[in-house]
Amino acid sequence: MADTTLDAKGLNCPLPILRAKKALKSMEAGQTLAIEATDPGSAKDFESFCNQTGNELVSSSEENNIYHFEIRKT
């Protein structure tokens, strides 16, 4: 189970990333954030977000047009 969850369904670029950043800000290093999104662009965007911020993309998957991400704060 992730420490925090974020429902970004129905939100479009750049809102899922901005909300995730905000959520990560209030978390401790090592904690994980689970995100659900419907923006098809979010798959690449969360990968790029993690590459650039140094946070770890633990998992990324898609099911029935819902995108699931888990990010570990570093």
Next chain:
Amino acid sequence: MADQKKLAIIATKGTLDFAYPPLILATTAAALDYEVTIFWTFYGLQVLKKERNLKISPLGNPGMPMPIPMPVLIQALPGMESMATVMMKQKMASKGVASIEELYDMAVESDVHMIACQMTVDLFDFKHSELLDGIEYAGAARFFEVAQEADISLFI
């Protein structure tokens, strides 16, 4: 952070659609830990107004998708601009696209630095009191001071 990356944007346009790119890029860069400055000049100043009235126009924009084919002369009729603006705002809301108000507030919240071009403020007879608080007023030399330190500079 000494090694913090920096982004400098010049935003020159004052229509609803073109208010988006500088604010989307600025908020996203801030989320990626960039230090961001936007230099608003010419029509871009409309985005800084307390009473924003940003509109979209199909005129002179053959790239804008229309619900039904519309001859240019019809697009020029009174009320068409307002109608296009209302339709675009509805479309954006239905697709979960943030409003300009939301994006601007998020930019300010994430410490995006706003500079208004004083020359164009004078040119358009805008008063500082008409524009939002927390804005620096400066000129081109100030932009270069920012841009020479920036990793990325964009003109929009």
